[in-house]
Every structure is written in structure tokens, then in C-alpha cells.
Amino acid sequence: MTTNNFAVHLLFILFASIFTENILLARFLGMCSFLSVSRQVKTAVGLGLAVVFVMTCTVALDWFAYHLILRPYHIEYFRFILFIIIIAAFVQFVEMVIERYSPVLYYNLGIFLPLITVNCAILGASLFMVIRSYTLIEGIFFGFGSGIGWMLAIIAMAGIREKLKIDRIPRGLQGPGITLIIAGIMALAFIGFTGVLSAR
Numbered sequence: 001m002t003t004n005n006f007a008v009h010l011l012f013i014l015f016a017s018i019f020t021e022n023i024l025l026a027r028f029l030g031m032c033s034f035l036s037v038s039r040q041v042k043t044a045v046g047l048g049l050a051v052v053f054v055m056t057c058t059v060a061l062d063w064f065a066y067h068l069i070l071r072p073y074h075i076e077y078f079r080f081i082l083f084i085i086i087i088a089a090f091v092q093f094v095e096m097v098i099e100r101y102s103p104v105l106y107y108n109l110g111i112f113l114p115l116i117t118v119n120c121a122i123l124g125a126s127l128f129m130v131i132r133s134y135t136l137i138e139g140i141f142f143g144f145g146s147g148i149g150w151m152l153a154i155i156a157m158a159g160i161r162e163k164l165k166i167d168r169i170p171r172g173l174q175g176p177g178i179t180l181i182i183a184g185i186m187a188l189a190f191i192g193f194t195g196v197l198s199a200r
Helices: 003-020 031-036 041-070 076-101 103-109 112-117 120-131 136-164 176-191
Strands: none
Touching (some): 003 136, 031 136, 031 176, 041 076, 041 112, 041 120, 041 136, 076 103, 076 120, 120 136, 136 176
């Protein structure tokens, strides 16, 4: 593969992971924090940015762990445990660094960091990276794109839910009911892109 073709391939992976194979709305990973933290745009942006950073970094770390530890010793079946440990340790490390050097940022993001550890979209991105046999660069682009896609989805949901506060919703649909309906409609919109681009 030439340099130009590889660059185009990386762009395909990036855009596919954002739109056509959105990890949240097409793969339905990370729904818990998506539904619980999407009440305000400000908090959605904060959590989304944190997810982008953590997902990009942990996909790279998990790639090294898989190719330097698990595959050489033929213990690939430990990838779930090892990936979860790496994600939890990385989030804890980021939390300590932010607390030490930027207390204001730590105060603003403190509530989001524990949510990232249990966000299954983070683990899902690493597992897709292994299943699709991505190189390190491909994995980084996929992780970054998946994080961007997750962030766009939660910001869109937060914007819609903020608008719904001033609208009259039937009592039976208020709260989780209308939120799940909106999530379903958003998922249908993203699934409509299926086949346009592929991240494989």
C-alpha cells in the first residue's frame, strides 16, 4: 500500500468510526453514561472530550499490550482482563495528574472520570481493534474517531434534551421514555449511513 493510499485508508477509518460505524449509535456501546449524563450540553462536552482522550490513548496502550505480551505468549484469552486493567489504571493515572497540576480542571471533570472507567465503549474500541487486526496507527485513528463519534452523539442528545425542557411532553413519555425514543431515532439516522464507509 502506497503512502497516499494508506493516508486515504486512515481517513476512511476515521470517518467511518465517527459516522457509519458510530460506536454508540450503531454498536450501542456506552449507552449508560450516554443516557445519564446527556441532560446538559456543558457536561456532555466535558465527558465527551474526556472519552476522546482516554479512548485514543487506551487503544494504543492495549495494542502494545496485545502484541507485546498476549500474542507472543499465546494468552490472547486474557485480553478482556488486561484491557480492563489498563483502562482503569490509565484513567486513575490521568485523574492523579489532573488533580496535581490542574485542580480546577479536576474539580470540573472529577465526576466524569469514574464514569469513563466503566464506559464499555472504551473497552469495545480496543476489542474492535484486535478483531480487525489494526496496526498501531490504524488503531489510534479508530480510537480517536470512535471517541469523536461518541462525543458528537452525547452532545446532540444533550442539546435535544435541553430543548425538551421547555416543550410539553405527554406525562407517560417524560424522563427515560422520551430519551430512549430520541436515542432510537438518532440510532436509525446513523445506521442509515451503513455501507457508505467501512472502518475494516
